[in-house]
Amino acid sequence: MSLNPDRQEALVPLREYFLSAGGPDSHLSPGWLAQRLGMEERELLGALAYAVRDGLVELHWEVYCPGCGLGLEEFEKLDEARLMNECEPCGLHFELHLDRDVRVTFSASERLRRERDAGGARAEPARLEDESVPPTRGLDLLLVPAFHEMFAGEAPAPDESLRIGRVAILFTDLKGSTAMYAERGDPLAYRLVRDHFAILAEAIERNRGVFIKTIGDAVMASFASGVDAVSAAFESQTELHARAEAMGGELIIKAGVHAGACLSVRLNERLDFFGGAVNTAARVQGLSHGNDVVVTDAVLADLQAEASAPQFQIIETSEAELRGLPAPIQIHRLRQ
């Protein structure tokens, strides 16, 4: 997965904003600035990843108390955050949730401020934000591919795990890959598997997700919503079908999606997700026959609630006992 150089174009308005408008020294909310610059928030978050890398801006991970809403502390890096927290004013002890208690803001770096001051622009005294723009959650930034790729080390500390209340996890696997390796020989099979990874990576990014890792021929990806995860799976299957001839045979992928709570951890020096939702998604994927997407009730609810959800049919609904889960769960087999 190479970075798309076009993305860096989004840096231009960001830089201009800070230099010409006398950009403020205070912490800015990405959602607010995106609106002001007429960009999508996610596009701005992608540009911010480059801006942080280039030393133009600094990131702040701000922790808020889920009880009283007070801002408690902020970190420059995610590995400074701890799972267990206490709010002294209200006395609440809480486990840090990246999608509930952490907001991401950013400010102009020292270097950019000097450049601005040398150009004669003055800093705005305070941030003039529209409170109606929702804050950017810590999880939202972790689901931006450019950030994930450039700041692979921006993850919880090695001995720490941070909670995520709800994230959608997609697992895919190649159907019949052992036979394919045997039939086509390793070099050709390897090339096909790589092509299929690329198709999946593009579909995942197009649907606002992030490619977490490959495990053999399997892929794990995460998304803010189950709708995006299912769309990425359907689009990958459609494209593999369309390119079957060019690729010398159709690669069929099995796919499963679940949305729920999990932990964010650092594994092999990268951000990874672990536990609850991840285990369930992996088990649900194991029920896929290929060219279908197996989902849980949580994901079906996302699909039914979202007007922009892809067209789908429910082929089968059943109770499944999944290894490692205490009780059977209801699963739905979907096709487009």
Ligand SMILES: [Zn+2]
């Ligand atoms: Zn509090």
